[in-house]
Amino acid sequence: MKKTTSTADDILACARSLVIAGGYNGFSYADIADTVGIRKPSIHHHFPSKEQLVTTLVSRYREEAEAGIAGIEQALPAPLEQLRAYIGYWKACIGDASAPFCVCALLANELPVLPDAVAQEIRAYFRFLSGWLTSVFERGAAQGSIVLASMPRVEAETFMATVHGAMLSARAYGDTAVFATIMDPQLARLTAGA
Numbered sequence: 001m002k003k004t005t006s007t008a009d010d011i012l013a014c015a016r017s018l019v020i021a022g023g024y025n026g027f028s029y030a031d032i033a034d035t036v037g038i039r040k041p042s043i044h045h046h047f048p049s050k051e052q053l054v055t056t057l058v059s060r061y062r063e064e065a066e067a068g069i070a071g072i073e074q075a076l077p078a079p080l081e082q083l084r085a086y087i088g089y090w091k092a093c094i095g096d097a098s099a100p101f102c103v104c105a106l107l108a109n110e111l112p113v114l115p116d117a118v119a120q121e122i123r124a125y126f127r128f129l130s131g132w133l134t135s136v137f138e139r140g141a142a143q144g145s146i147v148l149a150s151m152p153r154v155e156a157e158t159f160m161a162t163v164h165g166a167m168l169s170a171r172a173y174g175d176t177a178v179f180a181t182i183m184d185p186q187l188a189r190l191t192a193g194a
Helices: 007-022 029-036 040-046 050-075 079-095 103-108 116-143 152-173 177-191
Strands: none
Touching (some): 007 050, 029 040, 050 079, 050 103, 050 116, 079 152, 079 177, 103 116, 103 152
16 A cells, blocks of 8 residues: 655655755745645645755655664674665665755755754754764774774765765766766775775
8 A cells, every 4th residue: 555645745855856956045935836736825834934844854854864874784784885785875866866966965065054953954964974984984994894094983074075075976977877986986995905
């Protein structure tokens, strides 16, 4: 049996697509109303302001990421395999255009002009991802399966920035394969000599 979505979920899904396409200021409630097929007052009923809508969107995005990472950790206990699965997830999302860009990475570019509540959620996402990657690098180094050139935290921040930069490059070149071209050597570097 197929699960039905609520109007609020439809609004959030539309907002997510519009944010990925044009950022925070790249859409209005009129755009959502046209796409979802509802009137603007209906959107305001669920999300009285754009700030509240995007804050909810980013909060749910972080929760989805946390659940996805928990799934990776449960399915794959080896740190290197966790990194491969994380990169594999993004390769698939970029390749099939289901999620061609990280919502939080895209919005981070706009932090100076975003409402504080949205900015706080974006920072929470980055703190979560950095913390997880740091723990993966710590465990991998301790097991000898990952070779680090720097402290685990520095490696985590570098890896995260490279992932987001590779997304940007794939978008700029209009070539989804660019993501793998950038990330595959990063994974290979982490195992050289292990």
